[in-house]
Amino acid sequence: MIRGINCNIAANAVIADSIELGDNVTIGYNCVIEHNVTLGDNVIIECGTVVRENTLIGNDTRIGANCIIGEHFMDYYNGINTQYCLNIGKNALIRSGTIIYGASDIGDNFQTGHHAVIREHSKIGNHVSVGTMTDIQGTCEIGDYVRFHSNVFVAPNSKVDSYVWIFPHVTITNDPTPPSKDMRGVSIKSYAVIAAGALLLPGIVIEEDSLIAAGAVVTKDVEQFSVVAGNPAKKIADIREVKNKVTGESAYPWRYHFDRAMPWEGIGFDRWMKESGDSI
Amino acid sequence: MIRGINCNIAANAVIADSIELGDNVTIGYNCVIEHNVTLGDNVIIECGTVVRENTLIGNDTRIGANCIIGEHFMDYYNGINTQYCLNIGKNALIRSGTIIYGASDIGDNFQTGHHAVIREHSKIGNHVSVGTMTDIQGTCEIGDYVRFHSNVFVAPNSKVDSYVWIFPHVTITNDPTPPSKDMRGVSIKSYAVIAAGALLLPGIVIEEDSLIAAGAVVTKDVEQFSVVAGNPAKKIADIREVKNKVTGESAYPWRYHFDRAMPWEGIGFDRWMKESGDSI
Amino acid sequence: MIRGINCNIAANAVIADSIELGDNVTIGYNCVIEHNVTLGDNVIIECGTVVRENTLIGNDTRIGANCIIGEHFMDYYNGINTQYCLNIGKNALIRSGTIIYGASDIGDNFQTGHHAVIREHSKIGNHVSVGTMTDIQGTCEIGDYVRFHSNVFVAPNSKVDSYVWIFPHVTITNDPTPPSKDMRGVSIKSYAVIAAGALLLPGIVIEEDSLIAAGAVVTKDVEQFSVVAGNPAKKIADIREVKNKVTGESAYPWRYHFDRAMPWEGIGFDRWMKESGDSI
Structure with missing residues (x-):
């Protein structure tokens, strides 16, 4: 074992030599x-x-009780000696009861709630949060600053760009004619918001700055700036018309009205965009 | 350590002196x-x-395996030395896999299912049951004799009065223009019933003796004695007209037709009200 | 203790003599x-x-970390000395975090995802899979080759025949006038498909070869070959007319178009039926 200074290892912990x-x-x-x-x-x-x-875990990362980090997958039980590696970046907070498989890459400032499950072969960016009991099924691509709230289901092959919000009990599917072998992942573009309990059908594309209302069952692609609601979901508004009910002010696109923990916090979206030289 | 008589502590348990x-x-x-x-x-x-x-745990309380009771919150990981206390009353049954944070007050005769999560700063009355995988997000106020069935999501700032039933996969939200800082909790009044899979939008009030049908997406306040259904939910009946399909008898308000484990068990609601001097 | 050859028991495991x-x-x-x-x-x-x-566990079964197998039920905490037995067949893969109660019978080739919960007095056939965070509430009858995907809720007294697919976040209820003592389980017949997020009301019968669309709220019985969708669900098609969107070919009844891990894999449904002498 190689160890730095001031380590504090419980007497009954079981630790490999390597x-x-x-x-x-x-x-x-x-x-x-x-x-x-x-x-x-x-x-x-x-x-x-x-x-x-x-498993490789970056500086300042904290992992709660009763987690399993780098969980085995089927190969292990079939006696196949794979060398999959899990990388978790710096400054993560992985809450108790979380299970993360091997063979994923997770960026810096990652967070999970409790009992979250993240399967293998996922690529997750920086500043991503995965809520309590959320189940990310593997082979997903997730950008930066994505927040999955509690109890979201994300099917394999889903693609979620940066700055996307996914609220509790959202279900993201991938099989257009279940059961089949023909998987078609959903694609969610930056700045989209998927409200609680929404259900996204296989292969649909949710464009930037759109809002999927709570409980919507989305059966076709959603255009930029659209608000869709209902079962099946239909366009009910342009997002730029949606007001905050208390203040009466415009609430969307949210990137101009909300900045907590976002890279544009305190300076505004436009200035951040200009200064960072980033493009949407 | 101060200990009473006949204690049975496993040899490998790790126990603080205090x-x-x-x-x-x-x-x-x-x-x-x-x-x-x-x-x-x-x-x-x-x-x-x-x-x-x-953590303070009352007499006759039983806690299953692999639970975390008095879980740390963010302050702990940020090195802030808080003295939050968790109180759990008498005669609780906390089933295996449950996680309960510090800084909540929980009454007597509490029950949880498995893998339930209860966050910090919640106030929970007596005879409350929180089902398997239900996620109570904290800063909630919950009365007496409330039953959350499996896999319910309860957003922060929700208020649930006494004698309320919340069935599996119900989602209770709190953000009218997500993402925002403007949280508006749902309020559910006594004797209301929220059937399976229903979704309650932020800030709505569910009045006494109402029934939210299974799968309803409730976008506005619900009046006393109303039955609402659909997406978006509309009033479909007066609850006093709803019959038990087998017996043909009235089934609601349920407090006149169901008494298992209720304080009026065996004597009827009206007599219990009269004798207890309680008011609705 | 009776033990065979080549056993490998961790030094700190706690093992009863019997x-x-x-x-x-x-x-x-x-x-x-x-x-x-x-x-x-x-x-x-x-x-x-x-x-x-x-608890009795068959050959070649693998159980992940932090599971509870043969969990106590209420009787135990009430001091009643029952002798309930859990049987799990051969070649199961029970993934980490799963909780299975005593007093159930589970066949061969069983699988679970993570944090799944299976309550008491259930009868589960062979080749059944229970996904991550799925909650089977007990007193259920489940046939062979049934797949519950992630986060499905199955109320007590449900009956699911063989070769049924139940996708993520499906809710199967059992109380027509909640709260009541009058439980009426759902019955799902062979070859039915319940797509993601669907909700099945108490006592309904889902006939063979039907498809419940994603997000459907099913309030009445569904006939053979029907596709139902919406809230409340209505028949929208005959399943035999549904095509694979990519290939343009018929996709249903799925037993003629999909065979992975089914007993007719590689030989086709009709030949398998003929050779096995089985009947639908």
Whole structure:
């Protein structure tokens, strides 16, 4: 074992010889840390958590109790000796009960709620949050600053661009004629908002700055600036007409009206865009 | 440690010196009990459960395996030394996999299903049941004899009065123009019934003795005695006209037709009201 | 303890004397195995899992970390000494975080996702899969080759015949006038498909070869070959007219178009029926 200074490892934790720890690492009671695990500086792992082989965790990341990080997938149980690696970036907060499979890449400042499940072969950007009991099924591509709230289901092959909000109990599907082998993932573009309980049918494209109303069952593509609602969902408004009911002011596109924890916090979207040289 | 008579603590449990145990307390294998925890008489904590600091648990409460009771919140990870306390009353049954945060007050005769999550700063009355995988997001006020069935989502700032039934996969929201900082909790009045899969939009008020039909998407306030259904929900009946399909008898207001585990069990609602001097 | 050859038991696992192990059994760190448990040959139990008393697990079954197998039910906490037994067949793959109660019978080749919950007194056939966070409430009858995807709710007294597909976030209810004591389970016949987010009302019968569209709220019985959609659900097509959008070919009844992991894989449904002498 290679270990930095000031590490605090519980006496009854089970730790493989081949792990590498930075400075100030804390490992709680009843943890199991398997071989070829690397933990950065200031990493905290709370009690009862298992970190599987070939996992790399960045500095300042904190992992709650009873998590499984780098979970086995089917190959393991079939006796196939794969060398899949899970990378989790810096400054993550992974809450208790979360299960993350091997063979995914997760950026910096990641967060999960409790009992979240993230399957294999997913690519997740920076500043992404995955809520309590949300189930990301693997082989998904997720941009930066995406927030999945509680209990969202994301089918394999979904693609979610940056700055997207997905609220509780949203279901994102992928099979147009279930059961079949013909999977067609949903694509959600930047700045879209999917409100609670909405259901997105396979293969649809949700364009930028659109709003899927709570409980909408979306059966076809949604254009930019559209608000759709109902079952099946129909366009009910242009998003630029939607007002905040309390203040009476325009509420959308939200990127001009909301900035908490966004890269344009305190300076506004336009100035941030200009300064960052980024493009939508 | 202060401990009563006949306690049964597993040899490998990790127990802080500062805890206080009543009589006949059982603590299972692999448990971790942190400092300033007080457990009443006859408390049972099954294996692998963590009880965080400053938790107070009443007599006769039983906690299943792999729970986290008094879970840390963000402050903890940010190094802020708060002294939040979780109180759980007498005679609770907290089933395995449940996570309850610190800084909530929970009454007597509480129950949870499995993998339930209850966040911080909630006030929960007596005889409340929170089903499997239900997610109560914190800062909620919940009365007595409320039953949340499986997999209900309850947004922050929701208010649920006493004698309310909330069935599986109900979603209770709080943000009228997501994403925003303008949260408006739903209010559900006594004796209301929210059937499976219903979705309640932010800020609406569900009046007493109403019935939200299964799958309804409720976008505006619901009056007393109303039955609403559909997406968006519309009034389809007066609840006093709804019959039990088998017996042909009136089924609502349910408080006159159902009494299992209610305080009027065996004596009827009217007599109980009269005797208890309570008012609706 | 009776144990076969080549068993590999973690030093800190807690194991009752009365258990019986086949050959090549592996028991991970921090496991608790209670009395009267029998594990077949090649069984693997990963770390932190609890196997309760009177559980019988068949050969080649693999159980992930942090599961509870043979969970106590209310009787236990009330001090009643029941002798309920859980039987799990051969070659199961029970993924981490799953909770299965005592007093159920589960066939061979069973699978679960993560955090699944299966309550007591259920009868589950062979080749059944129960997805991540799916909640089967007990006293259900489930045939062979049934697939519950993620986060499905199945009320007590439901009956699901063989070769049925139930996709994510489906809710199956059982109380026509909630709250009541008059439970009426849903019945789903063979070869039916319940797409994502659908909601089935109490007591309805879903006939063979029907398709419940995503998000449908089904309030009455569904006939063979029907496709129903909407809230409330209405018949929108005959299933035999539904085409695969990519290939333009018929997609249903799916048993003629899909065979992965089905007993007719590679030979076609008709030939399999003829050879097996089975009847629909």
